[in-house]
Amino acid sequence: MLEELNYLIEPLYETLFLTFVPLILAVILGALIGTIIFISGDNGILDVEEKSFLKTVHVVFDALVNIFRSVPYLILLIWLLPITRFLVGSTIGTNAAVPSLTLSATPFFARMVVIAFTEVDKGTIEASKALGAGTLDIIFKVLIPESLPALISSIAVTAINLVSYSTMAGAIGAGGLGFEAYQYGLIRQDPPRMLMATGIIIVIVFIIQIVGDVLSKYVDKR
Amino acid sequence: MIELKNVCKTYHSKDQEIKAVENVSLTIKDHEIFGIVGYSGAGKSTLIRLINGLEKVDAGEIIIDGEDICKLSERNLRQKRQEIAMIFQHFNLLWSRTVLENIAFPLEIAKVHKEERLAKAREMAIQVGLEDKLNVYPSSLSGGQKQRVAIARALVLNPKILLCDEATSALDPKTTEDILDLLKAINRKYHLTIVMITHQMETVQKICHRLAVMKEGKVVESDTVDNIFTSPSHPVTKELIQTVDTGVDVIKLAKELKNKYPDGHLLRVTFDNENSEKPILFEVAKKVDVPINIVSANIKNTQAGALGVMYIHIEERQDIAMLLEELNKNDVVVEVV
Ligand SMILES: Nc1ncnc2c1ncn2[C@@H]1O[C@H](COP(=O)(O)OP(=O)(O)O)[C@@H](O)[C@H]1O
Ligand SMILES: [Mg+2]
Numbered sequence: 001m002l003e004e005l006n007y008l009i010e011p012l013y014e015t016l017f018l019t020f021v022p023l024i025l026a027v028i029l030g031a032l033i034g035t036i037i038f039i040s041g042d043n044g045i046l047d048v049e050e051k052s053f054l055k056t057v058h059v060v061f062d063a064l065v066n067i068f069r070s071v072p073y074l075i076l077l078i079w080l081l082p083i084t085r086f087l088v089g090s091t092i093g094t095n096a097a098v099p100s101l102t103l104s105a106t107p108f109f110a111r112m113v114v115i116a117f118t119e120v121d122k123g124t125i126e127a128s129k130a131l132g133a134g135t136l137d138i139i140f141k142v143l144i145p146e147s148l149p150a151l152i153s154s155i156a157v158t159a160i161n162l163v164s165y166s167t168m169a170g171a172i173g174a175g176g177l178g179f180e181a182y183q184y185g186l187i188r189q190d191p192p193r194m195l196m197a198t199g200i201i202i203v204i205v206f207i208i209q210i211v212g213d214v215l216s217k218y219v220d221k222r
Numbered sequence: 223m224i225e226l227k228n229v230c231k232t233y234h235s236k237d238q239e240i241k242a243v244e245n246v247s248l249t250i251k252d253h254e255i256f257g258i259v260g261y262s263g264a265g266k267s268t269l270i271r272l273i274n275g276l277e278k279v280d281a282g283e284i285i286i287d288g289e290d291i292c293k294l295s296e297r298n299l300r301q302k303r304q305e306i307a308m309i310f311q312h313f314n315l316l317w318s319r320t321v322l323e324n325i326a327f328p329l330e331i332a333k334v335h336k337e338e339r340l341a342k343a344r345e346m347a348i349q350v351g352l353e354d355k356l357n358v359y360p361s362s363l364s365g366g367q368k369q370r371v372a373i374a375r376a377l378v379l380n381p382k383i384l385l386c387d388e389a390t391s392a393l394d395p396k397t398t399e400d401i402l403d404l405l406k407a408i409n410r411k412y413h414l415t416i417v418m419i420t421h422q423m424e425t426v427q428k429i430c431h432r433l434a435v436m437k438e439g440k441v442v443e444s445d446t447v448d449n450i451f452t453s454p455s456h457p458v459t460k461e462l463i464q465t466v467d468t469g470v471d472v473i474k475l476a477k478e479l480k481n482k483y484p485d486g487h488l489l490r491v492t493f494d495n496e497n498s499e500k501p502i503l504f505e506v507a508k509k510v511d512v513p514i515n516i517v518s519a520n521i522k523n524t525q526a527g528a529l530g531v532m533y534i535h536i537e538e539r540q541d542i543a544m545l546l547e548e549l550n551k552n553d554v555v556v557e558v559v
Contacts, residue, residue: 123312123314124314126310127310127315128316129276130276130303131304132304133300133331134331145318221317
């Protein structure tokens with residue numbers, strides 16, 4: 001019985017790879033971009049003379065995030081083919097899906113970071129400044145810890161988005177459970193195999209959501 | 223010593239300019255508790271935030287111990303802020319940190335070694351009476367306890383100045399009393415200069431040595447607490463003192479009376495020493511033939527003479543124009559509520 005499921009191991013591995021590798025990259029890049037957008041905004045965290053430079057940075061990053069967030073994933077995938085060839089040496093296969101998946105998840109996560117930071121109490125930020133905190137202190141000792149529950153939830157949502165987008169990466173031969181379901185369900189008319197693959201996707205999504213919720217609650221001391 | 227010289231701060235919003243602080247000059251001496259009072263919107267918070275550079279002045283100088291803080295670079299200003307601590311109305315603690323970690327926060331910023339900072343924070347927690355709450359999170363504390371954490375956090379770097387922005391305004395009267403006692407004790411023990419902002423004259427009366435009264439961005443009166451309470455000169459000061467003497471908040475009282483007497487005319491009549499001796503109100507009422515109903519009255523005798531506020535209610539159908547005119551003729555301050 002179990003041996004019959006062996007065929008699912010490869011696609012499962014591909015799905016996990018296509019979810020978590022871009023997730024890690026997107027969380028790092030998104031946090032960086034989100035932080036830049038937030039602190040360059042009009043909240044007095046950065047005390048610089050050059051207000052106009054700050055404003056330009058804010059507007060440019062904000063616009064980039066909005067643009068890339070609204071491009072459909074499949075289009076992004078195609079746009080990115082030349083860069084992908086340069087980065088991973090090929091435009092097909094599992095690795096080739098990583099740049100486009102990362103690029104689609106990064107602006108999404110960046111936006112979530114901005115929202116999470118915006119919800120941090122302004123009074124707390126002001127108090128920290130009054131106690132001598134600099135910009136880095138505010139980012140690492142105030143913004144991130146105080147918005148941690150929201151950040152964790154955002155990581156979970158981003159991961160779930162990636163599970164879903166990875167299905168489309170099947171178009172460039174990235175494999176994965178989604179592609180498995182599509183191939184066996186639609187093309188080969190094999191419903192049990194399709195249902196099995198779909199079921200595993202659902203389980204993965206549930207696990208991510210539950211782990212996210214539990215962790216988020218655990219760090220929330222409000 | 224903190225010297226403010228002709229300090230101005232204007233905010234520009236879309237369609238208007240708000241002169242939050244206008245040409246304020248004050249001297250706050252070392253080791254004193256200095257109160258700044260005024261109604262909401264008077265510019266008190268803006269003024270106090272100029273003192274630690276959270277806001278930048280448009281004009282004027284703020285000299286702290288001989289150094290104009292308006293001329294400091296950001297880096298030096300941050301350094302300077304370690305000598306100027308601050309507490310707030312809503313405490314502004316970090317909910318993600320325990321009491322001990324909150325108190326240790328400024329030490330962490332000042333890059334003090336971990337063991338040393340925890341030891342200092344613990345010592346400070348004991349000072350403010352929180353030794354049994356070290357490892358709990360702020361969310362499980364009462365308002366008074368939260369303010370104690372904030373005070374400990376503010377004092378842990380041994381600052382020279384403590385700025386308090388409505389530090390007791392969110393607390394009940396009993397807790398307010400406790401916190402004020404604590405601040406008083408701290409002032410004595412650490413020889414700290416305390417600048418205390420509040421809209422409650424009572425708070426000032428309890429702990430301040432000197433005070434300034436603000437209205438619309440300007441300091442309208444500034445003197446020792448004794449002098450101001452015995453002979454207030456500005457109408458705002460008189461009104462604020464009235465609140466203390468009667469134990470009622472003038473604004474709140476007016477609102478309550480308005481609810482109680484929704485119809486008709488509700489007037490607030492303010493007497494001062496010149497006219498409180500004579501039965502002006504009754505003479506005028508008789509003269510213009512308007513029946514009046516006194517719904518609330520408080521007259522207080524100070525060294526400078528009687529001072530009082532009276533609320534009178536008049537039926538809807540009566541014409542009050544004549545009455546107002548006559549009262550004004552007699553130099554009685556009267557306002558329609
Ligand atoms: N950041 C700001 N931007 C625009 N207007 C402000 C700002 N801060 C305060 N004000 C205005 O300045 C005036 C004084 O405010 P504030 O100093 O907070 O008064 P208070 O603390 O006495 O209640 C108010 O009219 C307020 O609306
Ligand atoms: Mg205020």
